[in-house]
Every structure is written in C-alpha cells, then in structure tokens.
Amino acid sequence: MELLLAAAIGLLTAGGIYLILRLRTFPVILGLSLLSYACNLFIFAAGRLAPGLTPIIHKGAEGYTDPLPQALVLTAIVISFGMTAVLVMLAIGGHLGGGDDKVDTGVDLNK
Amino acid sequence: MMGNLIIAPVVLPAVLGGLIVLAARGNLRLQRAIGLCGTLAFTLLTLWLLLHSDQPQAYRLGNWPAPFGIVLMLDRLSGLMLGLLGALALPVLVYAIATGWDARGRHFHALFLFQLMGLSGAFLTGDAFNLFVFFEVLLIASYGLMVHGGGDARLRAGLHYVVTNLVGSTLFLFALATIYAVTGTLNMADLAQKWPLLPAGDQALARVAAGLLLLVFAVKGALVPLQFWLPGTYANAPGPVAALFAIMTKVGAYAALRMGTLVFDQGATAGMWNALLWPAALVTLALGALGALGARSLPRLIAFTAIGSMGTVFVALSAGTVQGTTAALYYMIHSTLAGAVLFLIADLIVARDGNDLRQARPIAQGGLIAAMFMAAAIAMAGLPPLSGFLGKLLVLNALMSPMAWATILIASFLTLLALARAGSALFWKPYASNPPATPHATQPMAFVATGTLLAGLVALTLFAGPLTTWLGETAQALHAPAAYIAANQLPGAS
Numbered sequence: 001m002e003l004l005l006a007a008a009i010g011l012l013t014a015g016g017i018y019l020i021l022r023l024r025t026f027p028v029i030l031g032l033s034l035l036s037y038a039c040n041l042f043i044f045a046a047g048r049l050a051p052g053l054t055p056i057i058h059k060g061a062e063g064y065t066d067p068l069p070q071a072l073v074l075t076a077i078v079i080s081f082g083m084t085a086v087l088v089m090l091a092i093g094g095h096l097g098g099g100d101d102k103v104d105t106g107v108d109l110n111k
Numbered sequence: 112m113m114g115n116l117i118i119a120p121v122v123l124p125a126v127l128g129g130l131i132v133l134a135a136r137g138n139l140r141l142q143r144a145i146g147l148c149g150t151l152a153f154t155l156l157t158l159w160l161l162l163h164s165d166q167p168q169a170y171r172l173g174n175w176p177a178p179f180g181i182v183l184m185l186d187r188l189s190g191l192m193l194g195l196l197g198a199l200a201l202p203v204l205v206y207a208i209a210t211g212w213d214a215r216g217r218h219f220h221a222l223f224l225f226q227l228m229g230l231s232g233a234f235l236t237g238d239a240f241n242l243f244v245f246f247e248v249l250l251i252a253s254y255g256l257m258v259h260g261g262g263d264a265r266l267r268a269g270l271h272y273v274v275t276n277l278v279g280s281t282l283f284l285f286a287l288a289t290i291y292a293v294t295g296t297l298n299m300a301d302l303a304q305k306w307p308l309l310p311a312g313d314q315a316l317a318r319v320a321a322g323l324l325l326l327v328f329a330v331k332g333a334l335v336p337l338q339f340w341l342p343g344t345y346a347n348a349p350g351p352v353a354a355l356f357a358i359m360t361k362v363g364a365y366a367a368l369r370m371g372t373l374v375f376d377q378g379a380t381a382g383m384w385n386a387l388l389w390p391a392a393l394v395t396l397a398l399g400a401l402g403a404l405g406a407r408s409l410p411r412l413i414a415f416t417a418i419g420s421m422g423t424v425f426v427a428l429s430a431g432t433v434q435g436t437t438a439a440l441y442y443m444i445h446s447t448l449a450g451a452v453l454f455l456i457a458d459l460i461v462a463r464d465g466n467d468l469r470q471a472r473p474i475a476q477g478g479l480i481a482a483m484f485m486a487a488a489i490a491m492a493g494l495p496p497l498s499g500f501l502g503k504l505l506v507l508n509a510l511m512s513p514m515a516w517a518t519i520l521i522a523s524f525l526t527l528l529a530l531a532r533a534g535s536a537l538f539w540k541p542y543a544s545n546p547p548a549t550p551h552a553t554q555p556m557a558f559v560a561t562g563t564l565l566a567g568l569v570a571l572t573l574f575a576g577p578l579t580t581w582l583g584e585t586a587q588a589l590h591a592p593a594a595y596i597a598a599n600q601l602p603g604a605s
Contacts (some may be wrong), residue, residue: 020278025270032277039284040547046288069291072240076284079247083277090270097263103270 006044012038012084025091025101036080043073116184117170119156120193120231124149127226128293143208150204153227157190164190167588167598169237177237177599178298178395184237186595187585188440192234192365195444196358197585198225198567199451202560204593206455207351209556210462215260215349222259225252226355235363239290239297242366243283246331253359255351257344268347275340281517286323293317299373301598303592307378309425314379323379324370325387332363334388335395342402345414349457353410355522360417360455361443362425368436372589373596376431392457393428393518396422401526407468408462412533413453420446426515427506436586438505441579445490445498445571452487452564456480459561460537463551468533473540476552481538483561489536490568492527498571505579525570 012034019031049067055067095101125148135141167186171179204223206212211217229249236242256268291297294305310319328335333341339358345353371384393446398420406412424446427439463474474480486497493499503523507516571578588594 004329013145020274028274030121032281035278038510039281042285043288043291046292050300060339069288072288073151075240075244079244079280083247083251083273083280086251087273087277090258090266090273091252093258093261094263094266097261097266103274104403 001051002066004047005041009041009045012041015090023103025094025103029087032087033084034082036076036084039080040073041111043069044059045069046072057089077097112168114168115169116156116160117183117235117587118172120153120160121228121235122457123153123234124224124228124231125154126220127132128228131221131224132218135220137220139214142220143213146204146213146223147208147225150201150227154197154605155203157193157231158260160185161194166589167595169598169600172284175346177601178296178301181241182237182298182599183232184234184299184595184598186598187588188365188369188579189234190257190359191440191444191585192581193231195361195447196227196234196539199307199355199358199447202563203351203354203451203455206354206458206557207349207556208519209560210351210458212260212349212351214459216569218255219259222252222255223355226256228252230358230362232367235393237299238368239299239302243287247280249359249362250280253352253356256355257348259352259592260349261281262524265347265349268343270383272340272344274490275330279327282323283327283329285551286320286327289323291322291354293320296439298601299370300592300596301601302374303377304376304595306380309378317379318383321375321383322387322529323336325367325384328363328367328370329391330363331360332367332425333360333395333418334363334391334425335398335422336391338395338398338418341418342406342411344413345417345454346408346410350410350461351415351438353454354451355448355455361424361447364439364443368428368439368589372436373592382431383456385429385431388425392422392425392429393515394422395419396426396518396522400522400529404454404525404530409457409468409533409537410454410494412468412529413450416453416530417446417450419522419526420450420491420577422522423503423506423519426519432508432509433583433586433590434509435506436507436582437501437579440582441505441575441584442502445502445568448564448567448571449487449490451498452483452561452568455557455561455564456484459557460484468536474537476553477538477540478545479558481534483558483565484534485536486565487568488527488530492529492530493523496572498568498575501575 014033017036019027022028047069051061053065055062055065055070056084121338127145131145164185164187176472224250229245229252232245233249236245247252257272258265272493293309293316294302296302304583308381330337373382396419399415399422402415406415424439424443429436441462459480490497490499
C-alpha cells in the first residue's frame with residue numbers, strides 16, 4: 001500500500017515536471033494538472049494511511065482516520081481546478097492572438 | 112465590536128466585488144462609484160485597524176477555538192501591512208480611473224476589490240493553510256488584473272506569471288502537507304509551540320518542509336533564482352496594476368518574516384532560513400542593479416529596481432535580529448511606495464509615447480513628470496534626503512558585514528546610474544525647437560494620485576524617528592512572540 005502510493009506520487013510528479021518544462025502551453029497545462037494530482041495524493045497521505053477506517057464519529061467504529069487532510073484535499077482540488085480553467089483561457093487567448101501555442105517565442109517581452 | 116472589525120477588510124471587498132460583478136456589469140460609472148467608495152472605506156478601515164493593533168488579537172471564524180478552527184490575527188505587523196495596502200490602494204485606484212485604464216477591460220473594479228480581499232486575508236490569517244487559500248485568492252485576482260486590457264505581449268507574460276505561480280502553489284501544498292504530517296496542526300501559533308518538540312526522526316522531514324516553504328515565499332518575493340517571472344510580468348502589466356503589485360512581492364517577505372520568526376527559527380530549523388536567505392538576497396540585490404542597468408524600457412528598469420529592493424529587504428531580514436527586522440520593515444514600507452510611484456510615473460510616460468529609452472522627442476507635460484520622476488528616482492536609489500537613504504542607512508547599520516555593505520552600496524550606485532541614464536534619455540531635450548511627439552490630455556487626478564504617493568515618501572522621511580521606534584517595538588514582538596501565541600488561546604496553554 002505505502003509503496004503503491006509513494007510510487008504513484010513519484011511518477012505523477014516526475015511526469016508533471018517533465019511536461020511543465022515543455023515549450024508548448026498544452027503540455028504545460030497537462031503537467032500542472034499531473035503535479036496537482038500528485039499533490040492531492042500527497043496531502044491525503046499526510047494524514048497517514050489507514051484503510052477501512054471511518055473519518056467521522058460513528059458508533060462501534062474500531063478506530064478513526066484523520067479527516068482533516070480530506071478537507072484540505074477538497075480545498076486543493078477546487079482551487080487547482082479553478083486555476084487550470086483560468087490557465088486554459090489564458091492559453092487559448094495567447095493562441096488566438098499569436099497564432100501558435102508556444103510558451104516563449106513570437107513576442108518580444110523585453111521591449 | 113472591535114473584534115468583529117478584524118474580518119472587515121476581507122468581507123468588505125469580497126461583498127462589493129461580488130456586487131459589482133452581479134449588479135454593475137457593463138455600467139462603468141456605477142462600477143467606479145462602488146470601487147471608489149469601497150476602496151475609501153477599505154483604506155479608512157485598515158488605518159483604523161493599524162491604530163488598534165498594539166496588542167495581538169484573534170478573531171475566531173465561526174467561533175471555533177484554535178487550533179481546530181481558523182483564526183484571523185491582528186497584530187502590529189498585520190496592521191502595518193494592512194495600513195500600507197490601504198494607503199497604496201486608494202491612490203492607485205484614483206490613478207486607474209483618471210487615466211481610463213479601468214475602461215479598457217470589463218472587470219477592473221471587481222478584480223481590484225478581490226485583490227484587496229486576498230491581500231488583506233493573507234496579512235491577517237493565523238493559519239498556514241488559510242494563508243495558502245488567501246494566496247490563491249490574491250493570485251487569481253492578480254491573473255485577471257495582469258492581463259487587463261489584453262494584448263498579445265501581455266497575455267504571453269501573463270501566462271508565464273500564472274504558470275510560475277501555479278508551480279509555487281503546488282510546492283506550497285507539498286510543504287503544508289509535510290508540516291501537517293510531522294506536527295498534526297496548521298495553526299501558526301500551535302505550530303510555534305509544537306515545532307521545537309518534534310521527535311528526532313521527524314526533524315529531517317521538518318527541515319524539508321521548511322525549505323519548501325521558503326522556496327514558495329521566495330517565488331512570491333522574487334528572490335534569486337526564482338525571480339524570472341517578475342520583470343516580464345511587471346513590465347507588461349497595466350501601469351496601475353504594476354503599482355498595486357508593488358505590495359505583492361512584499362507578501363512573500365511578510366510571510367517569510369511571520370513564519371520565520373514565529374515557527375521556523377527554533378528546533379530543527381533554527382537559523383536555517385536566515386542562512387539560506389543571506390546569499391540569495393545578496394545575489395538578488397546585485398541582479399536587480401545589473402538588470403536595471405541593462406533594461407531597454409522604463410517599466411522593465413523599474414521592475415528590476417523592485418527586484419533589487421526585495422534583495423535589500425531580505426538581506427536585512429536574514430540578519431535575524433530585532434535591529435535587522437526593524438530596518439527591513441522600514442525599507443519594505445519605503446520600497447512599496449517608491450516602486451508604486453515609479454510604476455505610475457512610467458505609465459504616465461509610456462502613455463505619452465516615451466516607452467523607448469532611445470527616443471528623441473520630448474513628451475507632453477514633460478516638466479512635471481520629470482520632476483516627479485527625479486524625486487521618485489532619488490527615493491528608489493537611496494540618495495538623501497528621501498526615505499530610501501534612511502532605509503538603506505538602517506539596513507547598513509543593522510548588518511555589520513563588509514560583504515553586505517559592499518553589495519548594497521555598489522548596487523545602489525548602479526541603480527542610481529540606471530535611473531539617471533533613463534531620466535536624462537527621456538527628459539533632457541530642447542523643448543523650443545522640438546515640440547512634444549504627441550499631445551496628451553492633462554489628467555490632473557492622475558498627477559494628484561502619483562503626488563499623494565510621493566507625499567507618502569516625504570512623510571515617511573519626516574516621521575522616520577517615531578516610526579522606527581514603533582517598528583522596533585513591532586520587531587521585538589515578532590522575535591518574542593509569546594503574546595501572539597497567547598492571543599490564540601490554545602487549549603492546554605496556561
């Protein structure tokens with residue numbers, strides 16, 4: 001279980017970083033999404049892995065898992081979803097204005 | 112009554128911003144009225160809170176006790192940053208209305224208010240995860256403001272800004288999750304108590320978390336090597352937005368100061384941030400000065416002076432002493448105002464076709480703009496008599512290190528050179544034989560707004576004595592945060 005989760009976080013992060021370093025906006029957006037997935041899993045794991053336990057008080061429960069990271073993950077998911085939407089809009093705007101979706105060419109930002 | 116007003120700087124702009132989006136869509140005059148009245152009320156509110164911030168006070172959201180609920184904390188540092196924000200926001204908004212910048216897109220006023228909400232929330236919160244949320248609020252508003260008015264260059268620069276900050280936000284989450292994993296809390300005061308008691312096995316994780324968090328604040332504060340987003344963003348943002356962004360880099364410094372003094376300068380991470388900040392800040396200073404010297408346009412030059420001033424703030428902070436923090440706070444106030452004034456002046460000049468530093472013709476209303484530019488440049492470069500000189504003197508006085516002295520003095524000289532060169536290239540031209548390139552409307556209110564900020568710099572110089580005494584007490588409270596922690600009323604605390 002630990003190994004699976006750690007490997008998933010590691011792979012998602014590695015893939016995300018690779019894609020962020022690409023020169024076109026679409027892979028960059030995908031990379032940021034992967035990175036935020038890795039981050040969500042990581043936050044989830046911060047409350048320790050406890051399979052099969054309830055987060056809320058419940059009669060006859062054997063033990064509890066930490067509910068706070070689940071709330072934090074929810075916030076993080078909502079925020080990263082909204083941010084991705086903003087970024088897609090900006091990228092489309094840049095694409096329509098500049099004719100390509102390259103991250104760093106076409107326009108002289110140093111003017 | 113007093114307790115409830117602590118949350119007002121967050122609620123007021125949030126409600127008014129929503130109101131503008133819902134009720135004043137497409138009605139610029141109504142938007143302006145709501146925006147101006149709201150910002151005026153916001154400014155008065157922040158100044159009032161600043162005057163009542165002597166003792167740390169907590170506001171419990173939903174009356175849940177800390178550390179289970181989220182608290183907002185008003186102490187002197189929060190009050191100071193809020194007051195600075197209020198004093199900056201009103202002139203910037205007046206400027207944006209006077210120059211018609213707010214009419215170039217549809218949602219300027221709503222975004223402006225949401226930006227104020229995010230900034231005040233970030234300055235007030237006493238919870239690390241809530242700090243992340245308010246960072247996101249202020250960032251998402253700043254994304255909108257940054258690309259306000261559109262244009263291809265602005266959209267591209269905006270994209271860079273957004274991507275950099277999203278990576279920063281992800282790092283922030285990783286850091287917070289690690290901190291939560293080792294301490295089981297995210298309330299800052301609770302963290303401050305639990306941090307030195309970590310078991311030996313968790314100390315390496317704690318150091319990783321502290322390092323990640325410092326990276327996040329360094330992205331916000333444009334510290335080398337994470338400053339790459341700043342010049343393109345500030346140079347391509349609309350003038351008044353760049354002026355408001357002058358306080359955005361200070362959010363990084365504020366967060367580093369708050370978390371650094373409260374939580375991380377003890378236990379496994381004692382002295383770690385200061386040791387990391389010291390070299391990075393010196394390089395930031397040098398890079399800011401060299402970048403200013405090499406810039407080909409005025410907004411870009413000023414963006415690099417903003418980087419240099421962040422270097423000065425962080426050098427002073429990295430001393431980790433009361434004296435250093437006092438100097439950093441004074442310089443922070445000064446550089447926010449000076450940077451904002453310079454961005455507004457640059458916008459006045461660019462609007463009159465003076466963007467290129469190599470252009471030959473004088474600009475309309477050149478005399479007055481030249482005088483204001485000279486005053487602001489003197490302040491930014493750190494020449495007497497304005498507050499930049501006093502600020503740098505305080506910083507030098509707090510750092511007894513030849514390395515820091517040499518860097519600060521040489522960087523100041525290079526900045527002075529860059530600003531003097533830009534000033535003579537733009538303004539030193541014969542008027543009689545060479546009329547202005549393009550006539551331009553006078554826009555008196557734009558000059559009043561810029562002049563108000565300049566007057567702020569003069570006031571900062573005149574009242575430097577009482578102000579540094581007050582800042583010294585603030586710094587002492589930061590370095591001995593018992594009162595701040597007690598105000599959280601944590602369970603188990605005596």
